[in-house]
Amino acid sequence: MKGIRGMILSVAVLIILIPLAGLVLTTFKTMSDMYDAPLGLPESWALTNYITIIQENGLHYYFANSVIVTSFSVALTLLFGSLTAYALVRLRPLWSRIGFSFFLLGMFVPAQVNMIPLYDLMYKTGLTNSLLGLIVVNIASTMPIAVLILTGFMRTVQKELFEAAAIDGASHFLTYVRVALPLSKPSLAATGTFLMVMSWNDLFYPLLFITRNEYKTLPLALLDFQGEYATNYPLLFSGVVLSSLPIVIMYFLFQRYFIEGMAAGGVKG
Incomplete structure (x- = not known):
């Protein structure tokens, strides 16, 4: 066997x-x-192809845009997701299930279904062709996943720890900062790794909202190497390798936390 x-x-x-x-x-x-x-x-x-794609095609500018969008998206999603998860765990069981189900509904609606109304909303608010718009959309689209993983982990934390903090006079915010967050480090690392991969590789939202060259992210910029009649594959593949390196390096650095967090973050009934 x-x-x-x-x-x-x-x-x-x-x-x-x-x-x-x-x-x-x-x-x-x-x-x-x-x-x-x-x-x-x-x-x-x-290394001719790598040098060409950086110096002549300005890949480093698109790389910087992806870093900005991914960093802010992941950091803010973890912040809002952990706050929401803590609130859902501390609520009464009925309200906790209702709130949790509300966020789960966001995972069942494909992004393509909301494409037209979402673009209309972003256009009217002036968030198209901006990195801020991509950050806002990424946070909204990844919040359900963050809440799912983090809530599942925080439900495994013993309630006595929260109660002990309350007896000591700690407010909900202090309990969240001093008890919930330190215990949630493995789950936060796992969720952050997962969210980073989603945000870094996202092509749908940049393709939908970005038309100006200076705001393109890496996945969108790589489309420029595909011509109508011919594609420069060595140059395109060089861009793919460079864009994949940050994800690979980050995964190896946080691999232990990712495995621990995913194992501990299973949703319990």
Whole structure:
């Protein structure tokens, strides 16, 4: 049984690694090299494509936009989500279930359904073609997921800890800061990692709200490398590799917290 499981895992790893290796190798090729030997090694291992995409195509500007949008979106979503989760845990059971169900409804409505009214709202409020607009939309769209994970974790915290803080005279806000937040660090790290991946890779909302070049994020900017009749794949893949590096590095740094938080954040009935 273990041998079969090992074979299945090995095949799964190869299915993932082979296309990934092909993508990375293509970034060191020219267009002619790619078409002459799509599966072969590059003739030279120069960083020409990476230099070109940064210096000539201004990828660092789009990178900065993505950093701004993702950082503020994740930080504010964690703040509002943890406050909401604490409130839902401290409410009476009936109101807690009603409030929790309200946020869950947000996960069942596809973003495409709200596309037209959402664009109309953003246009009338002057939030199109702005990083602030993307931040606001990201917070609204990811709040249900943050509340789901954080509420599930905070329900596992012993109520006696909250009651002890109340007996000591702590207000709800102090209890949230001194009790709920310190105990929720693994869950916050897991939720933050998940939200960062969603926000960093989001293409739908930038494509819907951003038309000016200076406000494009990385996923939207990478679309510019796809021409009508031909696509510069080595340049495009170089942008994909560069845009993926922050997510990969962050996951390796917070991998332990991510696994602990997801394991502890299961919703209990």
